[in-house]
Amino acid sequence: MPELKLGAVWCRVSGHDQRELSLPLQEERSRRALEERGFVVPREFVFQVDWTSTNLMSCPEFQELRRLVAHGAIGAVGTLDRDRLQAHGLQRLLFLAECKERKVEVVVTQGAPFLDGPEGQLVELALSLAKELQVGRAQQGARDGLRRRAEQLRLPPTMGKPYGMKWEGNKLVPDERYDNAREIWRMGLEGRTLRAIAAEMTRRGIPTRYGRRVWNASAIRAILRNRTYSGVVEALKTEAVAPGTRRSARSYGKTTCVERPGERRILLHGLVTAPIVSEEEYERMQARLADNQRFAARNTKLRSYLLKGLVRCAHCGRAYIGVTRNGRSHYRCGGRSGLPWGAEKC
Numbered sequence: 001m002p003e004l005k006l007g008a009v010w011c012r013v014s015g016h017d018q019r020e021l022s023l024p025l026q027e028e029r030s031r032r033a034l035e036e037r038g039f040v041v042p043r044e045f046v047f048q049v050d051w052t053s054t055n056l057m058s059c060p061e062f063q064e065l066r067r068l069v070a071h072g073a074i075g076a077v078g079t080l081d082r083d084r085l086q087a088h089g090l091q092r093l094l095f096l097a098e099c100k101e102r103k104v105e106v107v108v109t110q111g112a113p114f115l116d117g118p119e120g121q122l123v124e125l126a127l128s129l130a131k132e133l134q135v136g137r138a139q140q141g142a143r144d145g146l147r148r149r150a151e152q153l154r155l156p157p158t159m160g161k162p163y164g165m166k167w168e169g170n171k172l173v174p175d176e177r178y179d180n181a182r183e184i185w186r187m188g189l190e191g192r193t194l195r196a197i198a199a200e201m202t203r204r205g206i207p208t209r210y211g212r213r214v215w216n217a218s219a220i221r222a223i224l225r226n227r228t229y230s231g232v233v234e235a236l237k238t239e240a241v242a243p244g245t246r247r248s249a250r251s252y253g254k255t256t257c258v259e260r261p262g263e264r265r266i267l268l269h270g271l272v273t274a275p276i277v278s279e280e281e282y283e284r285m286q287a288r289l290a291d292n293q294r295f296a297a298r299n300t301k302l303r304s305y306l307l308k309g310l311v312r313c314a315h316c317g318r319a320y321i322g323v324t325r326n327g328r329s330h331y332r333c334g335g336r337s338g339l340p341w342g343a344e345k346c
Helices: 023-036 060-070 089-101 119-149 178-190 194-203 219-223 279-294
Strands: 007-013 046-050 076-079 105-108 165-168 171-174 234-235 239-240 256-259 267-269 318-324 328-333
Touching: 007 060, 007 171, 023 076, 046 060, 060 089, 089 105, 105 219, 178 194, 178 219, 178 279, 194 219, 194 279, 219 279
Parallel strands: 007 046, 007 076, 076 105
Antiparallel strands: 165 171, 234 267, 239 256, 318 328
């Protein structure tokens, strides 16, 4: 009885302009091409992914495909087009080299096949690098377009509206919640805490921005930190960056949003018809919010304890750490908390 020849199918979409190349259609055409060559494709050897990044090495399904190749579990990989395996130049060359080493045929259903030999590898590398440059230029073009909108048209890239305001044409005007926003700022400038303001808004039965009944301190802080209420709209206030750690193996790219420094933002004047506070009042509120964060009981990273690490416990020898409780700072032995399970506490 002849040995069964197994193959795998790689299907991928990487942008909204490719959705017409549906994953089931790619599977059907690639499976047919492999079966014509005598390969059988088990259901578990079909990989369908929606992956926009050119960093395929971060894709779990692609790593599983590489594992099948490395273990000699398959004899062929079928894909609709060569750009379905588009990756960083060296990544694609590495995958093709792995397939060649294990004698795994890469079957391209439409378009030109992958080139073989040293000259073919150079061409493949050049094509991959050209694709990377093309993607990079498209991304940079999108960023430049947002900046031009802010710098030349003097309009924010996204027409987001703060609580209590709405867009009419290119102007922010008060809406039905404008008085609520004014009341929040009034209580904030009086010195009330974020929690106290949230509790008062909840007690009055005023719905939140999203129609919820209960307010929280984060929603109040977002309003008091928004510079739009002082009459100045900040454009390009945030940017996307790659996270330091990823919670999911399926996440990739720049999935974390951070605030840009003030000097990198573009300030747009004249868009707010009825500011709630002056620029001086806004700056005073930001200073107060920063102090609240710095002296918060749970926040020890933003405060300086001059003797931290210099004084040691006479009982166990561990270093003393600085802590703040109820607005008062003091030192205590580091062996009191935060120890591994089973460790003896001081």
